[in-house]
Amino acid sequence: MCPDVEILSSFYDDELEDSQKQVVKTHVDSCPHCQKKMAELGLISATINAEEEPDFQMAQVNTWNKIMDIIDREEQKVPRVNFWQRRFQISFPAAAALVAAFIVVLSLSVVSFYMGKHTTSNPATPEMSITDASDTLFNDENLFDSKAIEFDIPAINTFIHAGEPLLIKEVDFRSRNGK
Protein backbone atom coordinates (compact mmCIF):
# COMPACT_ATOMS: atom_id res chain seq x y z
CA MET A 1 0.00 0.00 0.00
CA CYS A 2 1.38 3.40 -1.03
CA PRO A 3 1.96 6.07 1.66
CA ASP A 4 -0.03 9.25 1.77
CA VAL A 5 1.01 12.20 -0.41
CA GLU A 6 1.74 14.25 2.74
CA ILE A 7 4.09 11.55 3.97
CA LEU A 8 5.79 11.49 0.58
CA SER A 9 6.08 15.28 0.72
CA SER A 10 7.61 15.08 4.18
CA PHE A 11 9.96 12.40 2.93
CA TYR A 12 10.97 14.61 0.03
CA ASP A 13 11.62 17.51 2.40
CA ASP A 14 13.60 15.20 4.70
CA GLU A 15 11.28 15.86 7.59
CA LEU A 16 10.58 12.24 8.61
CA GLU A 17 12.20 10.37 11.48
CA ASP A 18 14.90 7.88 10.56
CA SER A 19 12.75 4.79 11.10
CA GLN A 20 9.90 6.18 8.94
CA LYS A 21 12.33 7.50 6.39
CA GLN A 22 13.84 4.02 5.93
CA VAL A 23 10.45 2.38 5.45
CA VAL A 24 9.27 5.00 2.95
CA LYS A 25 12.57 4.86 1.04
CA THR A 26 12.31 1.09 0.72
CA HIS A 27 8.76 1.44 -0.64
CA VAL A 28 9.50 4.29 -3.03
CA ASP A 29 12.48 2.36 -4.49
CA SER A 30 10.19 -0.49 -5.37
CA CYS A 31 7.00 1.47 -6.32
CA PRO A 32 6.81 3.15 -9.72
CA HIS A 33 3.67 5.03 -8.66
CA CYS A 34 5.40 6.62 -5.68
CA GLN A 35 8.50 7.29 -7.79
CA LYS A 36 6.27 9.24 -10.15
CA LYS A 37 4.79 11.17 -7.21
CA MET A 38 8.28 11.94 -5.93
CA ALA A 39 9.24 13.18 -9.39
CA GLU A 40 6.21 15.48 -9.41
CA LEU A 41 7.10 16.82 -5.97
CA GLY A 42 10.60 17.47 -7.21
CA LEU A 43 9.27 19.31 -10.20
CA ILE A 44 6.96 21.47 -8.07
CA SER A 45 9.74 22.28 -5.67
CA ALA A 46 12.13 23.16 -8.46
CA THR A 47 9.53 25.39 -10.07
CA ILE A 48 8.82 27.24 -6.81
CA ASN A 49 12.50 27.71 -6.01
CA ALA A 50 13.27 28.84 -9.50
CA GLU A 51 10.43 31.38 -9.84
CA GLU A 52 10.02 32.80 -6.33
CA GLU A 53 12.97 35.22 -6.15
CA PRO A 54 12.75 36.77 -9.61
CA ASP A 55 9.00 37.31 -9.32
CA PHE A 56 9.28 39.02 -5.95
CA GLN A 57 12.06 41.28 -7.11
CA MET A 58 10.16 41.97 -10.28
CA ALA A 59 7.06 42.92 -8.31
CA GLN A 60 9.11 45.32 -6.19
CA VAL A 61 10.59 46.95 -9.26
CA ASN A 62 7.19 47.19 -10.94
CA THR A 63 5.56 48.75 -7.89
CA TRP A 64 8.34 51.30 -7.53
CA ASN A 65 8.10 52.16 -11.22
CA LYS A 66 4.36 52.66 -10.90
CA ILE A 67 4.84 54.99 -7.95
CA MET A 68 7.42 57.00 -9.84
CA ASP A 69 5.11 57.16 -12.86
CA ILE A 70 2.28 58.50 -10.69
CA ILE A 71 4.56 61.13 -9.19
CA ASP A 72 5.82 62.16 -12.60
CA ARG A 73 2.32 62.43 -13.95
CA GLU A 74 1.16 64.52 -10.98
CA GLU A 75 4.10 66.84 -11.38
CA GLN A 76 3.38 67.23 -15.05
CA LYS A 77 -0.24 68.06 -14.28
CA VAL A 78 0.64 70.95 -11.89
CA PRO A 79 3.17 73.21 -13.49
CA ARG A 80 5.50 74.90 -11.00
CA VAL A 81 4.61 78.55 -10.68
CA ASN A 82 6.61 81.29 -9.07
CA PHE A 83 5.22 82.45 -5.68
CA TRP A 84 4.70 85.98 -6.93
CA GLN A 85 2.82 84.70 -9.97
CA ARG A 86 0.76 82.07 -8.17
CA ARG A 87 -2.96 82.64 -8.16
CA PHE A 88 -4.95 82.42 -4.94
CA GLN A 89 -8.65 81.87 -4.97
CA ILE A 90 -10.63 83.57 -2.24
CA SER A 91 -14.34 84.25 -2.13
CA PHE A 92 -15.58 87.83 -2.23
CA PRO A 93 -17.23 87.81 1.26
CA ALA A 94 -14.08 86.39 2.83
CA ALA A 95 -11.94 88.99 1.08
CA ALA A 96 -14.29 91.77 2.14
CA ALA A 97 -14.24 90.54 5.75
CA LEU A 98 -10.46 90.40 5.73
CA VAL A 99 -10.18 93.93 4.37
CA ALA A 100 -12.76 95.24 6.86
CA ALA A 101 -10.99 93.57 9.80
CA PHE A 102 -7.68 94.98 8.67
CA ILE A 103 -9.11 98.49 8.37
CA VAL A 104 -10.70 98.26 11.84
CA VAL A 105 -7.47 97.04 13.45
CA LEU A 106 -5.45 99.66 11.64
CA SER A 107 -7.77 102.51 12.57
CA LEU A 108 -7.91 101.38 16.21
CA SER A 109 -4.15 101.21 16.28
CA VAL A 110 -3.82 104.68 14.84
CA VAL A 111 -6.40 106.11 17.25
CA SER A 112 -4.83 104.48 20.31
CA PHE A 113 -1.40 105.59 19.09
CA TYR A 114 -2.43 109.21 18.88
CA MET A 115 -4.46 109.09 22.09
CA GLY A 116 -1.45 107.67 23.91
CA LYS A 117 0.74 110.35 22.41
CA HIS A 118 -1.53 113.23 23.40
CA THR A 119 -2.28 112.06 26.94
CA THR A 120 -0.99 114.66 29.34
CA SER A 121 1.87 113.14 31.15
CA ASN A 122 3.33 114.62 34.24
CA PRO A 123 6.73 116.18 34.14
CA ALA A 124 9.49 114.36 35.84
CA THR A 125 7.93 113.06 39.03
CA PRO A 126 10.06 113.78 42.05
CA GLU A 127 11.21 110.69 43.80
CA MET A 128 9.06 110.10 46.83
CA SER A 129 10.79 109.32 50.03
CA ILE A 130 8.73 107.33 52.48
CA THR A 131 11.12 108.17 55.27
CA ASP A 132 10.68 111.92 54.81
CA ALA A 133 9.81 113.12 58.31
CA SER A 134 7.86 116.10 57.01
CA ASP A 135 5.47 113.89 55.09
CA THR A 136 3.16 112.71 57.78
CA LEU A 137 0.53 111.64 55.28
CA PHE A 138 2.43 108.70 53.91
CA ASN A 139 3.64 107.69 57.34
CA ASP A 140 0.09 107.48 58.56
CA GLU A 141 -0.61 103.80 59.05
CA ASN A 142 -4.36 104.35 59.10
CA LEU A 143 -4.47 105.92 55.64
CA PHE A 144 -4.70 102.69 53.70
CA ASP A 145 -6.13 100.71 56.55
CA SER A 146 -9.05 98.78 55.16
CA LYS A 147 -10.26 97.59 58.55
CA ALA A 148 -13.90 98.38 59.17
CA ILE A 149 -14.98 100.83 61.86
CA GLU A 150 -17.10 98.93 64.34
CA PHE A 151 -20.05 100.51 66.12
CA ASP A 152 -21.73 98.43 68.81
CA ILE A 153 -25.06 99.90 69.78
CA PRO A 154 -26.54 98.89 73.15
CA ALA A 155 -28.83 95.93 72.55
CA ILE A 156 -31.64 97.51 74.56
CA ASN A 157 -32.54 99.72 71.61
CA THR A 158 -35.23 98.43 69.35
CA PHE A 159 -35.16 99.78 65.86
CA ILE A 160 -38.05 99.87 63.46
CA HIS A 161 -37.50 99.56 59.77
CA ALA A 162 -38.99 102.88 58.73
CA GLY A 163 -38.16 102.69 55.05
CA GLU A 164 -35.18 102.53 52.82
CA PRO A 165 -31.91 104.14 53.91
CA LEU A 166 -31.83 107.90 53.56
CA LEU A 167 -28.77 109.93 52.57
CA ILE A 168 -29.36 113.64 52.88
CA LYS A 169 -27.61 116.89 53.64
CA GLU A 170 -28.30 118.16 57.14
CA VAL A 171 -29.52 121.48 55.72
CA ASP A 172 -32.06 119.73 53.53
CA PHE A 173 -33.15 117.46 56.38
CA ARG A 174 -33.77 120.39 58.72
CA SER A 175 -35.75 122.29 56.10
CA ARG A 176 -37.74 119.14 55.29
CA ASN A 177 -38.71 118.70 58.91
CA GLY A 178 -39.36 122.40 59.33
CA LYS A 179 -36.72 122.82 61.99
Place this chain on the structure above:
Amino acid sequence: MRKLFFVFCFIASPLLIFAQEGPSAETINVESTDSQVFNMAIDLKIQDGTTAQVVSDHKAQHKAVSGRPVVLNINGGNFKAAVRFTVYNMNGDNLMLLTQSTIYFMNEGRRQMISTAKSIPIKAGEKILFFPMGVLNDGEKSGYNCMLEMVVSKYQQQPVSQE
Protein backbone atom coordinates in the same frame (compact mmCIF):
# COMPACT_ATOMS: atom_id res chain seq x y z
CA MET B 1 -0.80 93.84 -6.71
CA ARG B 2 0.42 91.22 -4.28
CA LYS B 3 3.74 92.98 -3.94
CA LEU B 4 1.90 96.18 -3.11
CA PHE B 5 -0.12 94.38 -0.44
CA PHE B 6 3.01 93.00 1.22
CA VAL B 7 4.70 96.39 1.09
CA PHE B 8 1.62 97.95 2.69
CA CYS B 9 1.64 95.35 5.47
CA PHE B 10 5.32 95.97 6.01
CA ILE B 11 4.70 99.70 6.42
CA ALA B 12 1.60 99.26 8.60
CA SER B 13 3.12 96.75 11.01
CA PRO B 14 5.22 99.32 12.94
CA LEU B 15 2.02 101.27 13.59
CA LEU B 16 0.49 98.22 15.18
CA ILE B 17 3.56 97.72 17.31
CA PHE B 18 4.04 101.32 18.46
CA ALA B 19 0.34 101.79 19.11
CA GLN B 20 0.87 99.92 22.37
CA GLU B 21 3.32 102.47 23.64
CA GLY B 22 2.69 105.86 25.08
CA PRO B 23 2.27 107.09 28.63
CA SER B 24 -0.33 105.44 30.78
CA ALA B 25 -3.43 107.48 31.55
CA GLU B 26 -3.31 106.27 35.16
CA THR B 27 -0.29 108.33 36.04
CA ILE B 28 -0.86 110.12 39.33
CA ASN B 29 0.87 113.31 40.22
CA VAL B 30 2.34 112.63 43.63
CA GLU B 31 2.45 116.33 44.47
CA SER B 32 -1.33 116.56 44.31
CA THR B 33 -1.92 113.44 46.39
CA ASP B 34 -2.87 115.51 49.44
CA SER B 35 -5.96 116.73 47.61
CA GLN B 36 -7.06 113.10 47.23
CA VAL B 37 -7.12 112.52 50.97
CA PHE B 38 -9.93 113.54 53.28
CA ASN B 39 -10.72 113.52 56.94
CA MET B 40 -14.00 111.85 57.68
CA ALA B 41 -15.63 112.59 61.01
CA ILE B 42 -18.40 110.13 61.75
CA ASP B 43 -20.88 110.46 64.58
CA LEU B 44 -23.41 107.71 65.15
CA LYS B 45 -26.37 108.87 67.16
CA ILE B 46 -29.26 106.85 68.51
CA GLN B 47 -32.25 109.06 68.98
CA ASP B 48 -35.37 108.26 70.96
CA GLY B 49 -38.31 108.78 68.65
CA THR B 50 -40.58 109.89 71.49
CA THR B 51 -38.38 112.41 73.28
CA ALA B 52 -36.01 113.21 70.39
CA GLN B 53 -33.25 112.73 72.93
CA VAL B 54 -29.92 111.27 71.89
CA VAL B 55 -29.51 108.14 73.99
CA SER B 56 -26.28 106.89 72.51
CA ASP B 57 -23.45 108.71 70.74
CA HIS B 58 -20.42 107.12 69.08
CA LYS B 59 -17.73 109.14 67.35
CA ALA B 60 -15.01 108.02 64.97
CA GLN B 61 -12.40 109.73 62.83
CA HIS B 62 -11.00 108.21 59.71
CA LYS B 63 -8.88 109.26 56.79
CA ALA B 64 -10.33 108.50 53.39
CA VAL B 65 -8.64 108.35 50.02
CA SER B 66 -10.63 109.41 47.00
CA GLY B 67 -12.18 106.35 45.47
CA ARG B 68 -11.39 104.05 48.38
CA PRO B 69 -14.27 103.09 50.64
CA VAL B 70 -14.43 103.54 54.39
CA VAL B 71 -16.31 100.63 55.86
CA LEU B 72 -18.57 100.85 58.90
CA ASN B 73 -20.16 97.93 60.66
CA ILE B 74 -23.06 98.76 62.94
CA ASN B 75 -24.22 96.06 65.31
CA GLY B 76 -27.62 97.06 66.64
CA GLY B 77 -30.03 95.26 68.89
CA ASN B 78 -32.20 93.91 66.12
CA PHE B 79 -30.25 94.93 63.03
CA LYS B 80 -26.80 94.81 61.52
CA ALA B 81 -25.57 97.20 58.88
CA ALA B 82 -22.47 97.22 56.72
CA VAL B 83 -22.00 100.66 55.18
CA ARG B 84 -19.31 101.71 52.72
CA PHE B 85 -18.70 105.42 52.28
CA THR B 86 -16.62 106.36 49.25
CA VAL B 87 -15.58 109.93 48.64
CA TYR B 88 -14.69 111.06 45.13
CA ASN B 89 -12.84 114.29 44.53
CA MET B 90 -14.58 116.11 41.69
CA ASN B 91 -12.95 119.55 41.55
CA GLY B 92 -12.01 121.99 44.26
CA ASP B 93 -14.39 121.63 47.20
CA ASN B 94 -16.90 119.64 45.18
CA LEU B 95 -17.03 116.04 46.25
CA MET B 96 -19.24 113.08 45.53
CA LEU B 97 -20.22 110.79 48.36
CA LEU B 98 -21.28 107.28 47.47
CA THR B 99 -22.97 105.22 50.14
CA GLN B 100 -23.44 101.50 49.72
CA SER B 101 -25.27 99.77 52.51
CA THR B 102 -26.39 96.26 53.28
CA ILE B 103 -28.72 96.02 56.25
CA TYR B 104 -30.08 92.91 57.94
CA PHE B 105 -32.97 93.37 60.32
CA MET B 106 -35.74 91.46 62.01
CA ASN B 107 -39.21 92.49 60.92
CA GLU B 108 -42.28 90.73 62.32
CA GLY B 109 -40.22 87.70 63.24
CA ARG B 110 -38.59 87.42 59.83
CA ARG B 111 -35.05 88.27 58.94
CA GLN B 112 -34.89 90.69 56.03
CA MET B 113 -32.15 92.35 54.08
CA ILE B 114 -32.06 95.61 52.20
CA SER B 115 -29.17 96.67 49.99
CA THR B 116 -28.88 100.16 48.54
CA ALA B 117 -26.43 102.45 46.82
CA LYS B 118 -26.93 106.20 47.01
CA SER B 119 -24.78 109.11 45.96
CA ILE B 120 -24.94 112.77 46.77
CA PRO B 121 -22.85 115.73 45.64
CA ILE B 122 -21.43 117.51 48.66
CA LYS B 123 -19.03 120.26 49.55
CA ALA B 124 -16.04 119.76 51.78
CA GLY B 125 -17.02 120.51 55.39
CA GLU B 126 -20.72 120.01 54.81
CA LYS B 127 -22.64 117.86 57.27
CA ILE B 128 -24.34 114.83 55.79
CA LEU B 129 -26.87 112.56 57.47
CA PHE B 130 -27.40 108.90 56.77
CA PHE B 131 -30.26 106.89 58.21
CA PRO B 132 -29.60 103.18 57.52
CA MET B 133 -33.02 102.12 58.84
CA GLY B 134 -34.89 105.05 57.32
CA VAL B 135 -36.45 107.95 59.24
CA LEU B 136 -39.33 107.54 61.63
CA ASN B 137 -42.33 109.62 60.70
CA ASP B 138 -44.06 111.79 63.27
CA GLY B 139 -46.74 109.15 63.79
CA GLU B 140 -44.17 106.43 64.47
CA LYS B 141 -42.33 107.72 67.46
CA SER B 142 -42.26 104.51 69.44
CA GLY B 143 -38.86 103.42 68.18
CA TYR B 144 -35.35 104.72 67.80
CA ASN B 145 -33.70 106.53 64.96
CA CYS B 146 -30.24 105.41 63.94
CA MET B 147 -28.47 108.40 62.43
CA LEU B 148 -24.95 108.78 61.05
CA GLU B 149 -23.63 112.32 60.91
CA MET B 150 -20.67 112.80 58.64
CA VAL B 151 -18.40 115.65 57.82
CA VAL B 152 -15.90 115.15 55.03
CA SER B 153 -13.14 117.74 55.04
CA LYS B 154 -9.91 118.20 53.16
CA TYR B 155 -6.91 116.56 54.71
CA GLN B 156 -4.80 119.00 56.69
CA GLN B 157 -1.22 117.98 57.01
CA GLN B 158 -0.12 118.36 60.60
CA PRO B 159 3.06 120.36 61.13
CA VAL B 160 5.89 118.14 62.30
CA SER B 161 7.54 119.31 65.44
CA GLN B 162 11.24 119.91 64.98
CA GLU B 163 13.25 118.22 67.67
